[in-house]
Amino acid sequence: xxxxxxxxPARGTRDFLPEDIRRRDYVIGxxxxxxxxxxxxxxxxxxxxxxxxxxxxxxxxxNQLVFKILRRGEHEKSGEADLALRYDLTVPLARVVAEYQxxxxxxxxxxxxxxxxxxDRPARGRFREFxxxxxxxxxxxxxxxxxxxxxxxxxILERLGFSDFKIRLNHRRLLTALLTQATIAPxxxxxxxxxxxxLDKVGPEGVRQELESRGIPDPGRxxxxxxxxxxxxxxFLDRLEDHFTLLDDQGRAxxxxxxxxxxxxxxxxxxxxxxxxxxxxxxxxxxGAIMEIAVEGIGSLGGGGRYDNLVGMFLGRDxxxxxxxxxxxxxxxxxxxxxxxxATIAQGAVDVVVAFLDDESRGEAMKMAAxxxxxxxxxxxxxxxxxxxxxxxxxxxxxxxxxxAIFGENERARGEASIRNxxxxxxxxxxxxEAAARIGQLVNAE
Amino acid sequence: xxxxxxxxPARGTRDFLPEDIRRRDYVIGxxxxxxxxxxxxxxxxxxxxxxxxxxxxxxxxxNQLVFKILRRGEHEKSGEADLALRYDLTVPLARVVAEYQxxxxxxxxxxxxxxxxxxDRPARGRFREFxxxxxxxxxxxxxxxxxxxxxxxxxILERLGFSDFKIRLNHRRLLTALLTQATIAPxxxxxxxxxxxxLDKVGPEGVRQELESRGIPDPGRxxxxxxxxxxxxxxFLDRLEDHFTLLDDQGRAxxxxxxxxxxxxxxxxxxxxxxxxxxxxxxxxxxGAIMEIAVEGIGSLGGGGRYDNLVGMFLGRDxxxxxxxxxxxxxxxxxxxxxxxxATIAQGAVDVVVAFLDDESRGEAMKMAAxxxxxxxxxxxxxxxxxxxxxxxxxxxxxxxxxxAIFGENERARGEASIRNxxxxxxxxxxxxEAAARIGQLVNAE
Numbered sequence: 059x060x061x062x063x064x065x066x067p068a069r070g071t072r073d074f075l076p077e078d079i080r081r082r083d084y085v086i087g088x089x090x091x092x093x094x095x096x097x098x099x100x101x102x103x104x105x106x107x108x109x110x111x112x113x114x115x116x117x118x119x120x121n122q123l124v125f126k127i128l129r130r131g132e133h134e135k136s137g138e139a140d141l142a143l144r145y146d147l148t149v150p151l152a153r154v155v156a157e158y159q160x161x162x163x164x165x166x167x168x169x170x171x172x173x174x175x176x177x178d179r180p181a182r183g184r185f186r187e188f189x190x191x192x193x194x195x196x197x198x199x200x201x202x203x204x205x206x207x208x209x210x211x212x213x214i215l216e217r218l219g220f221s222d223f224k225i226r227l228n229h230r231r232l233l234t235a236l237l238t239q240a241t242i243a244p245x246x247x248x249x250x251x252x253x254x255x256x257l258d259k260v261g262p263e264g265v266r267q268e269l270e271s272r273g274i275p276d277p278g279r280x281x282x283x284x285x286x287x288x289x290x291x292x293x294f295l296d297r298l299e300d301h302f303t304l305l306d307d308q309g310r311a312x313x314x315x316x317x318x319x320x321x322x323x324x325x326x327x328x329x330x331x332x333x334x335x336x337x338x339x340x341x342x343x344x345x346g347a348i349m350e351i352a353v354e355g356i357g358s359l360g361g362g363g364r365y366d367n368l369v370g371m372f373l374g375r376d377x378x379x380x381x382x383x384x385x386x387x388x389x390x391x392x393x394x395x396x397x398x399x400x401a402t403i404a405q406g407a408v409d410v411v412v413a414f415l416d417d418e419s420r421g422e423a424m425k426m427a428a429x430x431x432x433x434x435x436x437x438x439x440x441x442x443x444x445x446x447x448x449x450x451x452x453x454x455x456x457x458x459x460x461x462x463a464i465f466g467e468n469e470r471a472r473g474e475a476s477i478r479n480x481x482x483x484x485x486x487x488x489x490x491x492e493a494a495a496r497i498g499q500l501v502n503a504e
Numbered sequence: 505x506x507x508x509x510x511x512x513p514a515r516g517t518r519d520f521l522p523e524d525i526r527r528r529d530y531v532i533g534x535x536x537x538x539x540x541x542x543x544x545x546x547x548x549x550x551x552x553x554x555x556x557x558x559x560x561x562x563x564x565x566x567n568q569l570v571f572k573i574l575r576r577g578e579h580e581k582s583g584e585a586d587l588a589l590r591y592d593l594t595v596p597l598a599r600v601v602a603e604y605q606x607x608x609x610x611x612x613x614x615x616x617x618x619x620x621x622x623x624d625r626p627a628r629g630r631f632r633e634f635x636x637x638x639x640x641x642x643x644x645x646x647x648x649x650x651x652x653x654x655x656x657x658x659x660i661l662e663r664l665g666f667s668d669f670k671i672r673l674n675h676r677r678l679l680t681a682l683l684t685q686a687t688i689a690p691x692x693x694x695x696x697x698x699x700x701x702x703l704d705k706v707g708p709e710g711v712r713q714e715l716e717s718r719g720i721p722d723p724g725r726x727x728x729x730x731x732x733x734x735x736x737x738x739x740f741l742d743r744l745e746d747h748f749t750l751l752d753d754q755g756r757a758x759x760x761x762x763x764x765x766x767x768x769x770x771x772x773x774x775x776x777x778x779x780x781x782x783x784x785x786x787x788x789x790x791x792g793a794i795m796e797i798a799v800e801g802i803g804s805l806g807g808g809g810r811y812d813n814l815v816g817m818f819l820g821r822d823x824x825x826x827x828x829x830x831x832x833x834x835x836x837x838x839x840x841x842x843x844x845x846x847a848t849i850a851q852g853a854v855d856v857v858v859a860f861l862d863d864e865s866r867g868e869a870m871k872m873a874a875x876x877x878x879x880x881x882x883x884x885x886x887x888x889x890x891x892x893x894x895x896x897x898x899x900x901x902x903x904x905x906x907x908x909a910i911f912g913e914n915e916r917a918r919g920e921a922s923i924r925n926x927x928x929x930x931x932x933x934x935x936x937x938e939a940a941a942r943i944g945q946l947v948n949a950e
Contacts, residue, residue: 111510139574324870456610
């Protein structure tokens with residue numbers, strides 16, 4: 059035992075023990091069933107991609123957060139990377155849409171629930187390995203897609219028990235119109251959006267400083283910050299358009315697009331929508347409507363939007379696309395804090411534990427287990443003989459079993475089995491031939 | 505579109521399209537349900553581990569096949585790796601058992617179904633990213649554990665429809681006894697097992713050459729190859745023990761252990777067991793019984809065994825353990841080739857497609873979709889207006905829908921919906937208020 063080693067998972071990652079998995083499976087089950095009811099099909103892509111596939115898709119900051127895999131064999135010494143871990147589920151989707159064009163439906167609607175990896179500084183609720191639950195539809199520019207995506211996401215959150223969430227909605231081309239109106243030059247637009255994306259963290263004054271440090275001059279800087287500081291009101295969309303004196307066709311189309319999304323949404327979705335001119339979304343690939351789910355006091359549970367040019371980077375011609383990514387980890391953290399999980403997910407891992415008092419009774423115990431499993435019960439055999447059965451009893455209770463079957467010399471001699479009800483602590487001997495049925499009744503009676 | 509890029513997944517990895525996922529989910533569903541009925545609970549660990557956690561656990565060859573992750577930020581230039589992708593599910597389990605000792609049941613039975621990564625040369629049915637479906641029980645040296653593990657694996661394969669598989673069974677300490685009997689010196693034992701592990705690929709003569717090239721002298725070399733060439737017969741275990749003139753306590757215990765495993769197994773498992781003195785299993789951490797599932801003409805579908813010292817490398821004191829790993833990819837390849845998947849998994853991805861002929865009908869179409877989804881139907885809205893509905897019709901058929909609802913100017917004027925049965929191609933107009941119920945009947949009638 060010379061080289062005893064650290065037993066912690068790597069920094070920013072977690073082990074999921076059985077109770078954690080039950081919580082995750084509960085949420086993923088609801089996510090999957092709603093996505094399916096909205097006509098989305100499952101897709102999975104490899105954990106790593108060729109490094110060129112990921113580089114240049116997420117902006118400068120994203121590039122630095124990608125985990126890169128060292129070349130192997132004789133090339134290992136070069137210190138070069140040729141592969142990289144998936145950073146999101148959207149770029150792999152774009153690659154898939156380009157690769158399997160002929161094989162996929164004209165409108166490809168997929169969901170994907172897989173981990174992604176980012177070398178971010180770990181913090182409370184922020185991990186280096188975390189699951190995203192994405193839906194995307196490619197092949198249409200219709201606002202019906204945005205509305206379907208938003209509806210699905212709202213239904214998931216409602217089914218999980220969230221009632222107080224809002225949908226922040228904005229449009230990348232409206233942000234362009236806003237920057238134009240504020241007389242910020244086009245070559246500063248990307249920088250301005252990066253600054254705006256930090257609004258939640260640094261506030262309006264922080265954004266102003268960030269704009270300044272990125273060399274964006276006044277009066278544009280000031281005008282822009284004033285615009286994004288405007289509060290929400292139901293008629294804000296109309297009032298804003300009226301104020302835009304420099305609006306071009308694309309800007310007008312952006313306003314019309316947002317109005318279509320609102321009109322087509324059901325009343326229950328529409329009442330959650332907050333048109334929010336300060337929403338930027340970090341990723342550089344968005345081209346149209348952008349959206350984010352926000353919970354008061356919690357922040358974002360996910361976001362998405364339209365990205366009509368990303369598939370084109372792989373295919374050579376554009377395929378329109380729009381999607382949304384739900385953040386599983388944040389949802390689980392909030393649901394745990396708020397006690398939103400149903401009691402049923404805490405149920406025991408097994409129904410019955412079979413124990414034996416001497417090695418000669420092992421065979422009988424294993425036969426019992428086989429009979430009980432044929433009744434579809436979840437059955438565990440305590441593997442070691444123990445004369446007094448305190449150990450298996452303690453173990454059965456730790457595993458949440460409802461019943462225990464016990465075999466020893468006496469039981470074998472009499473052709474019986476001892477059955478213990480772990481709820482009432484009653485124990486009785488029954489004929490061996492009736493034992494399986496009796497235990498089945500006991501378990502199912504609960 | 506200057507920089508159009510490769511759209512292939514990285515070498516040795518695959519994208520799983522919806523039809524692939526349905527096959528995988530079918531198999532995983534059965535694996536999971538059987539594992540649960542045998543009392544195993546789910547565990548998941550991170551995709552990467554600290555590199556020290558993995559190094560030195562898989563032997564010399566394994567070390568070379570581990571994917572290593574480059575250090576980040578200012579350290580990236582060093583070309584050093586500090587993390588590595590999971591190579592199997594057993595070493596992470598050993599780390600988990602050491603880390604959460606106080607929190608886990610005395611006997612910890614977990615299943616884990618996750619991908620692992622090995623930088624092997626890709627070949628037919630061999631990938632660099634592949635799923636393993638593992639069960640392991642820690643905390644007991646009882647042969648009951650081996651028998652439970654084997655029973656679960658057999659039940660899974662039977663439920664999947666495999667009838668012609670065998671269980672190859674051997675014991676690491678019996679191999680040690682065999683090497684001793686063949687007068688091979690202890691310092692050559694590890695090398696001899698590496699040579700033996702290649703028997704399936706290179707045959708007995710190849711093993712002999714490998715032994716020679718590793719400096720193992722005759723007559724031991726020759727005696728060893730003669731032993732492993734012995735064929736199977738039901739009483740081989742007894743005959744073998746009789747021949748061992750140099751058997752020590754550990755060797756005798758190995759024979760007794762194998763007999764216990766056979767005795768405790770149900771008849772249906774026992775008849776599949778082939779005691780096979782030529783089975784070595786590649787991984788270096790095994791210490792007791794080793795086993796492998798083999799299908800005639802196909803090779804191995806998985807394997808496992810007892811490893812009583814691995815947890816000790818993390819914990820500082822030994823915790824006995826035994827487990828089995830089913831290879832999902834090979835199982836799916838064989839089941840696909842042999843047409844073993846039920847027809848139901850090829851069913852359509854949606855039940856109903858809702859289409860509209862003009863943009864003014866979009867809202868009505870979306871309302872219809874919402875009503876149908878409340879009936880738990882899987883519903884897709886074709887997002888673009890199309891005057892003649894050939895496009896949505898073709899799309900609905902590609903998605904496997906049974907019914908289509910169509911809205912246009914006429915339907916809206918008359919307060920109706922057009923419903924098309926995609927199986928019979930009958931189409932009729934019904935009052936709008938009855939449309940959802942009628943479609944529900946149509947879909948469920950199938």
